[in-house]
Every structure is written in structure tokens, then in C-alpha cells.
Amino acid sequence: MPVPSRVHAKIVARLRLVLLRLRLATAVFDCPRVARAAGVVLVLAAAIMAPAAQTPADVTDVDLARASRGVTVRIGSPGRGRDALDIPLELYVAQVLSAEGEPNAPEASAQALAVAIRTYALFNAGRHQKDGFDLCDTTHCQVLRASSAASRRAAQATLGLVLTYQGTPADLYYSASCGGHTERASDVWPKLSLPYLEAVEDDVHDNDPSWTLEKTLDEIRAALARAGVRGGRLEDVVVETRTASGRAGRVGLPGLDPASMNSNDFRLALGSTELRSTAFTLVRSGDRVTFTGRGYGHGVGMCVIGAGRRAARGETAAQILARYYPGLALEDVTRVRTGVAPRETALPPVLPVPPVPPVSGPPKAAYVRALVPAGSRTTAADLERMAGEAQTKLAQRLGVTASALTIRLHGSLDGFRRATGQPWWVSAAVRGREIDLAPAAVLDQRDGLDRAVARAVAEALLAPELDHRHVWIRVGGARYFTGGERPADARVRCPADADLTAAVSAAAQREAESRAEACFAQALARGDDWRAIR
Ligand SMILES: [Zn+2]
């Protein structure tokens, strides 16, 4: 067996010790079961090694790509298999953790979630085989976002560790908040019976506020009709059975056909962000139904909020995992049989990237996916081309590698505001590798769609390098590198973060952005490299 690095060995040893104390199931290292991970490349001969002599705080995307040792997952968007992207496993873990984890989570819970994400990826890698990739980038599989320093650290600290059941990666789930009791998998998905996904008590939710949702019977009927339930008049809504965790099991719907359904299907029909969980009670008054509930999500497996609270009270990653997934073993992927053939791949585009000059020719644009409203004058292809060109130019200029981006052009200002939480005067919102744009007609009246796209792309490219720094550096840099390049003005005062993120008016926002650009220009004029600006 190849020798793992010291950092890695230490972490593994520590986790294993705790596991032994917790008497988790013994791993069966040589089970020859063929994994379902048809598309995942596991170079079994290569050890997953941490880069040598590096403090955890310094972990970069490139380190994680290297540490993946050729193990990649192919990520695509449903219906667009051609554009799938191979992402090194450990970088994928950091990127999903950045999207699915709690911001500012304690290290132990971030590490526990990193293990769950990695395990999920390996178990489910065959899921989109017919689409030509392993996993999609939506909530159907796992959502991705640019990695953060914390998510990279958590991936690094758990390099290669997965939860296994009988020697292969386990089929596991996690959700946002269980509200006090996790749910048995088979109570949500009746065909799924997994002994390590039982309902367990989670004693860290005592002070959680409950949520309420009020709907009329007719609104509920209409939502169910969209999900295929027939019948013209809903007479009542009743909880017919409760599951082991106390959640609603079957929901009775007298007057409709079928007259009862699984509460999970009921929740999905009403909208999973509206009816936040099935841990609800309900009261009907006339034609109004009031749901009062706890938690958010299906509640199966690890509870992300609960894991954070457990970490805050001193539990380790291994203890947290053992709590939510009793009976599973924690193992290194290189020791888990998966039965898949290696696939030759080049290192895919990653972000951020150290200042290495391009070896030959200009960098290629990474995959950009654009979503436009129906009937939009600007087509998705136009927008993808526009963003792709901006990305190629900027990536070369900044010495960073382009990464996959999703750009959503909104059809209405209301839609833009709802999706981003930004006031009407903001033109674009950039979160990780996702960009939301105000309607094209609105942008035309400002600096133009082109300029808005270029600035947003620049912000997305700059952000990973400027993690945890003042907002003006990112905003000012994005403006500076996309055409402003105004001369430095030595007298300008740099805007505070709040001036940019919570401006009180359109004029104040414009003024703060313009100061951000001037400050950026000033810092560059002093001879700083843009990466070093603070
Ligand atoms: Zn999927």
C-alpha cells in the first residue's frame, strides 16, 4: 500500500481511534462487490495524498485537484451532457460543501459533511449514466458553488474518507434541519430500506422556532392538481398516520382522487420550500389550513444544522457521523473496492489558480450555462457567447483559470429581486459561480448588458482569490478590469462593506462602486499585485 502523507495519516488515525471507541462496524476491506459507480474513475493504485508541508489554511483548489490523484467525477446539467465537466473528486467535495454547508460552520461539522458529500458522490455516480455524466449540478444530486477557504480545509482534512456499508460506499442522505428527530429513510422513500438510516433523536433543536404556513383548501387542491391529483373539491386535510419520528406519514385528502397520499409527496406538491418539512401539525378553520412545523428538508440522515450544533459543543467529525449514520465504517476510498475501470483524464479547469503563465495559447473559456426568460431578445446562446468571451479575456488578463459559470437573465425586476434579495438598482448578483442579471431592458438603460455581464464574470473570477477580504476589492477590481481603468485618485476613501452590500439608495450604491474602483486603481498604482490588495 502506498504511504499516505503525515497530515493525512494523522487525521485518519485520529478518526479511526474515535471510531473504534464508538464501536462502529468493522470494515470489510476486500468485499468484491461491484460498485454502481460506473463513471467514476478510481485509480486504486494511487494513494490519496495531501500535498506536503502545507498548513491547512493554505489549501487551494489546485491542491485538492492534485490530492484527488486522478479520481474525478463528471458533472453535467440534465439535458446538456455534451458540456459535462470532469472535476477532481476532492475539489468537487469542497465545491459542494460550499453550496450545501452552513456558512461559518465549525470545522468538525464541515468535515462530517465533507465525508457525507464524498460518499454520496461515489455511491450515486452511476445515476446520470444515460445523460453522459456521473452527477448533475442541481438539487437532484448535489449543488456546487465556488469553494471557500473553509470548505477546502474540510475537504483536505478528510481527504478520501467515505462512509461504507459492507465494504462499499453507503447510500446516504443529509438534509438541512431535522427539527429534533431525523427520519427513517423508508418513511420518506418506501422502496428504500437502509438499516443505518433510522429515525434518531437529535437533542440540539430545543430552541428552534417553529414555522407556519397558511393555505386555503382551494390553493392546496390547485397545487395537488398540478401534481396529477384529480377532483374538483377538497373537503379537508387530515394527518392519517405518523411515522416513527412523529412526522406526518399519510395525509388524507377527502374529496380528491387519490384520497390520501404519502406526506413527502404532499410536501413536494405544495412546494418543498413552502411546506418546509413533514414534521408538522395542522389546524383547519373554515377553508383555511394552518400548518405548524419544525425543521427543513426530508430529515433523513445527517442534519446539517444539528451537526453544526454538535460540533459547537465539542463533538468530533467522527462522533457526528456516528450519531446520524450508526453502523457505518469510515474508510479511505483507496481501500474500498469499487470495481470500476480507470479513465484517462487531463486536469480539468479549476479555480482559483496560482499565478502560472499559460503554457501555450490563450486559456479556453470554461463552460458557461445561460438561462434566459421565455421570448427573450437575448438568446441563451448569445449570453453564453458574451460571457464566454469575457471570461476568456479576463482569465488571461488576471492569470486565473476560468471555471464553469451559470448565468440567469431575469425577465422582470421583481423576479430578480426575489431571487437575489437585492434592491432594484443592483444590476447583477454574483454568488460563487452563479450570476443573476437584472432584465436586459433595464441593463440597457444603465451601462448595457455587455458591461454588466463582463463585470459579473470578473467578480466571479476575482472572488475566490479575494475570499474574506473587503468587498470593495472585488467590486472595484471587477469594474477596473472591465473597462473603467480610471486613473488613480489619491484622495478617495475606500467604501465600507456595508456601503456596497446594503446601500440605502441607487445613488449611494453608484457612488460606493465608483469609490471602490478608484480605491482599487489606487492600490494598483502603488504597485501592489491585485491578489495582494488588502
Ligand atoms: Zn442529478
Ligand SMILES: [Zn+2]
Ligand atoms: Zn437535527
